[in-house]
Amino acid sequence: MSVDNEDDTQSDRAFRLLERDIVSGEIAMGSKLGEEALASRLGVSRGPLREALRRLEGRSLVERTAHAGARVVTMSEADLVELYEIRQNLEGLAARLAAERCPDDELADIEDLLMRQKTRSQSNDDSSYSQGVDSDDFHFRVAVASGSRRLQRLLCGDLYSLIRLCRYKTWSIPGQRQSHLDHERILEAIQNRDGELAELLMRRHVGLARQRYHAAESSRGLHQRQPSPFRS
């Protein structure tokens, strides 16, 4: 009916919508994805919807059993730990590559970003809506600065989706003063073309962020998620 934007195919629309709802947690892990219901909900026929589900299956966001149906993947705490270990390593790699090959002006842009964030956090104490958009995120910028398109896609696409599937807003825990200091030190190492140090600092930074989250999570009961919006 209403053509929203660029991609005019129904399948792509369903894919984007489903991906958004799954990653944002609006669908809830393990939910059954009944074709007829979803199709009518998204305003598409079962054909394109099935294609969208298959695509999500390829991205390992949904699992499918032979003639039974499709469900959103379920992720345990162990899975989250595994994802963080991978992310830690890969972001370290991104930092090192950025130190080795990123042009100076792009690094200067990131420096500007950090400066803006600093002044903003000083004037506006909470301002925790800093999670505006990707380009405002330090980790995203480093992934771009690595110059490796595939690494960028892995970090900002697949890994980000899966990690965020477990919980909200985990990419960069905002409002942490220590995080900002870490970011400054990492950028400094990158600008000094010290790849080894940049990798080490980034690894430690992500690792500490994980530990910090884990501590906070275990203290207020684990696996609290939004109530599932539709069917269980």
Added chain:
Amino acid sequence: MSVDNEDDTQSDRAFRLLERDIVSGEIAMGSKLGEEALASRLGVSRGPLREALRRLEGRSLVERTAHAGARVVTMSEADLVELYEIRQNLEGLAARLAAERCPDDELADIEDLLMRQKTRSQSNDDSSYSQGVDSDDFHFRVAVASGSRRLQRLLCGDLYSLIRLCRYKTWSIPGQRQSHLDHERILEAIQNRDGELAELLMRRHVGLARQRYHAAESSRGLHQRQPSPFRS
């Protein structure tokens, strides 16, 4: 028609066949994947075939443009370098995790594997058909030994497919005596529970394998691939 094996759905069959043919290079990068032709070739209808293509799209093995059609992805030399950088890091991570958490008996199994490979390469000088199956591959075993299912899937599934898409038999270049020595040293570090050393050695090992390949490749002209079997 002929039900080959476990998964009885046509879409899954088409998916497996297409993945195999693409990864093995039988389809050639950039090939147009006409739906009608492929459907008749695989003995399925267009519906299931489209689902298979979408799934491959999700795994980023095929690209699709709005109403134009699907093509096998094309990978440049730069892409291959990026993939190797990622693989290098991730296999290092796998080695470290294995050193930290893999039970001793499983490591003993890998030791047996290396012993068998050694004796076999001594008696049978060529024996390069060692690339029998996954479980005979050292890197595969280390990925398993990491204990991280997701890391294993990333390394042995996605990355392996993409890297192998560029060229044949690149996972472990067989018949290299130095490789076997590297493997022994890496396993030794893992068994000594020296995670840092295992990671370092594995990184260097993969890096050297890449360099070795690159040297060999550039000397005999680049990007020589099988002639495309069907349509361009």
Added chain:
DNA sequence: TGACTGAATTATGAATTCAAATTAAGCGGT
């Protein structure tokens, strides 16, 4: 001769329809 416009063709997108399998419910037996 070359490039642009137009229609015809081909291929893809999507809905409908039918078939097959799983799930759920109902029935009978122990």
Added chain:
DNA sequence: ACCGCTTAATTTGAATTCATAATTCAGTCA
């Protein structure tokens, strides 16, 4: 009352059909 089996209903898998967009080729005009 509980367990197993049979049958009905729901859901998924797949093929056919129609609509729409892109490609191709022919024709015309500059």
